[in-house]
Amino acid sequence: xxxxxxxxxxxxxxxxxxxxKDGATVRAVVRNPEKAAGWKExxxxxxxxxxxxxxxxxxxxxxxxxxxxVIPPLFDPAPGFPEVKGMLATLKTALEAARPGKxxxxxxxxxxATQPNLLSQLGIVEKELSTLSIPVxxxxxxxxxxxxxxxxxxxxxxxxxxxxLQPLDRAVPMIAVDDIGGLGxxxxxxxxxxxxxxxxxxxxxVSPAMIAAAFAKALGKPVTAEVVPQESWEELFRAxxxxxPEPRMRMLDGFNEGWIDFEGGREKxxxxxxxIETVIRRLVAGA
Numbered sequence: 001x002x003x004x005x006x007x008x009x010x011x012x013x014x015x016x017x018x019x020x021k022d023g024a025t026v027r028a029v030v031r032n033p034e035k036a037a038g039w040k041e042x043x044x045x046x047x048x049x050x051x052x053x054x055x056x057x058x059x060x061x062x063x064x065x066x067x068x069x070v071i072p073p074l075f076d077p078a079p080g081f082p083e084v085k086g087m088l089a090t091l092k093t094a095l096e097a098a099r100p101g102k103x104x105x106x107x108x109x110x111x112x113a114t115q116p117n118l119l120s121q122l123g124i125v126e127k128e129l130s131t132l133s134i135p136v137x138x139x140x141x142x143x144x145x146x147x148x149x150x151x152x153x154x155x156x157x158x159x160x161x162x163x164x165l166q167p168l169d170r171a172v173p174m175i176a177v178d179d180i181g182g183l184g185x186x187x188x189x190x191x192x193x194x195x196x197x198x199x200x201x202x203x204x205x206v207s208p209a210m211i212a213a214a215f216a217k218a219l220g221k222p223v224t225a226e227v228v229p230q231e232s233w234e235e236l237f238r239a240x241x242x243x244x245p246e247p248r249m250r251m252l253d254g255f256n257e258g259w260i261d262f263e264g265g266r267e268k269x270x271x272x273x274x275x276i277e278t279v280i281r282r283l284v285a286g287a
Contacts, residue, residue, distance in 0.1 A: 006070030014181025057094035110260030179272025
């Protein structure tokens with residue numbers, strides 16, 4: 001049996017879907033059981049737990065051959081990342097008490113970057129969970145292709161998609177969520193000792209111009225990308241309600257300046273099968 005967190009989100013759902021298709025038994029670890037009704041219908045066991053409650057997490061993880069862990073994303077953290085540090089203390093207590101056979105944790109491209117930014121939270125996660133007494137693996141995923149879901153409406157309505165990634169012809173590592181799910185499910189079935197890292201991106205790196213071209217093809221109309229000026233970011237993010245936009249802005253700088261990348265580089269990263277054109281076409285069809 002594999003315990004999977006984040007199944008009401010994209011990656012956890014993709015991992016669980018691949019496991020179920022392979023005939024595995026899955027325990028859905030969720031905070032709201034009502035949102036997991038579809039998984040129960042597919043035969044999953046449901047465990048209700050909160051990421052800040054060691055008792056419920058211990059119960060959810062106990063008896064599992066492996067755990068797939070998705071740390072809930074926090075886009076506006078307080079300075080010093082106290083939220084993720086508090087959550088990690090609870091998770092470590094629960095994992096040591098439950099002692100599942102192994103842990104696979106979703107991480108990110110650039111988790112090892114030394115310059116502070118939003119993704120530094122996952123660097124903290126890797127450092128802390130590497131000390132567990134069970135085998136641990138970190139799946140460092142590239143920028144999600146599915147982030148382009150935010151661009152479907154402007155592409156369709158105006159033919160222009162705003163881009164924080166710039167310059168527009170600069171390609172960065174991206175990956176489809178389904179490919180993350182496939183690798184996550186595969187890693188849960190593998191055996192290793194201590195801690196390991198797997199870095200995953202698509203066969204081809206993707207630029208904002210390529211995303212616009214994929215939208216143009218899917219919509220059958222001209223679509224272009226337009227730079228969101230860096231000097232406007234802070235005001236824009238604060239207008240959206242962010243209190244501490246600096247980490248997010250530094251993350252974007254890291255992609256644009258190239259210091260957020262895989263530790264092993266493009267040559268050593270694992271490669272997914274999905275193409276940006278396929279993902280964009282699916283997003284447009286589902287919107």
